[in-house]
Amino acid sequence: MGDLILTTYDWVPEPPRGFVRDIRVRWALEEAGLPYRVESTPFRGRIAGHFAHQPFGQVPWLTDGDISIFESGAILLHLGNRSDALLPADPRGRSEAIEWLFAALNSVEMASLPWSLMVISGDAGDTPAWKRFNEFLEVRLQHLEPVLARREWLAGAFSVADILMADVLRLVDRFDRLKGHPACHDYVARATARPSFMKAHADQMAHFASG
Numbered sequence: 001m002g003d004l005i006l007t008t009y010d011w012v013p014e015p016p017r018g019f020v021r022d023i024r025v026r027w028a029l030e031e032a033g034l035p036y037r038v039e040s041t042p043f044r045g046r047i048a049g050h051f052a053h054q055p056f057g058q059v060p061w062l063t064d065g066d067i068s069i070f071e072s073g074a075i076l077l078h079l080g081n082r083s084d085a086l087l088p089a090d091p092r093g094r095s096e097a098i099e100w101l102f103a104a105l106n107s108v109e110m111a112s113l114p115w116s117l118m119v120i121s122g123d124a125g126d127t128p129a130w131k132r133f134n135e136f137l138e139v140r141l142q143h144l145e146p147v148l149a150r151r152e153w154l155a156g157a158f159s160v161a162d163i164l165m166a167d168v169l170r171l172v173d174r175f176d177r178l179k180g181h182p183a184c185h186d187y188v189a190r191a192t193a194r195p196s197f198m199k200a201h202a203d204q205m206a207h208f209a210s211g
């Protein structure tokens with residue numbers, strides 16, 4: 001294990017600031033109290049070296065010594081192996097956290113991302129495509145609601161599963177889409193009230209403001 005370096009863009013336009021996925025990694029690193037530094041890669045015009053770390057030319061990626069990891073979920077799992085504050089040590093709790101981490105990405109984000117993209121692009125009109133994507137998200141939120149009404153965090157103690165789920169839900173909460181899903185809304189409020197999130201968010205905002 002070596003020095004932890006998180007790479008994100010040097011700058012992004014204002015709308016996505018506070019929501020760029022490096023926030024997930026910053027949040028986990030802050031939560032675990034692991035020392036790290038942040039480096040930048042150009043947003044306007046991808047350099048060749050970028051693709052060596054992130055084959056789609058996206059961010060974030062993390063280097064841990066000579067290991068380079070892309071995909072926010074994979075990065076959080078990697079960090080989970082370095083800290084019990086991110087992944088429970090007991091096998092049952094660990095496997096519960098991992099299943100919810102994948103649920104956040106592969107069941108909820110799969111519905112929330114197209115929904116958000118349609119809202120951002122101004123395509124949230126009275127069209128069959130919008131109705132389909134809105135319903136797709138609604139069904140996911142309806143199933144998540146009783147789960148979050150019963151528990152504070154997804155897998156016992158706060159874990160990387162909560163970082164991902166809260167961040168995924170935060171994107172639709174931004175457009176008031178959790179109205180009617182109070183447990184989901186309260187969960188996001190609870191998660192984002194953590195000092196680790198507030199620091200990660202402030203640091204990301206400062207990073208892009210100075211880029």
Ligand SMILES: N[C@@H](CCC(=O)N[C@@H](CS)C(=O)NCC(=O)O)C(=O)O
Pocket residue numbers: 019020021022056057058059060070071072073
């Ligand atoms: N599945 C990837 C998605 C990464 C992603 O979408 N990154 C965005 C920033 S939040 C990005 O780089 N967008 C620019 C692009 O797609 O070219 C992950 O979770 O790390």
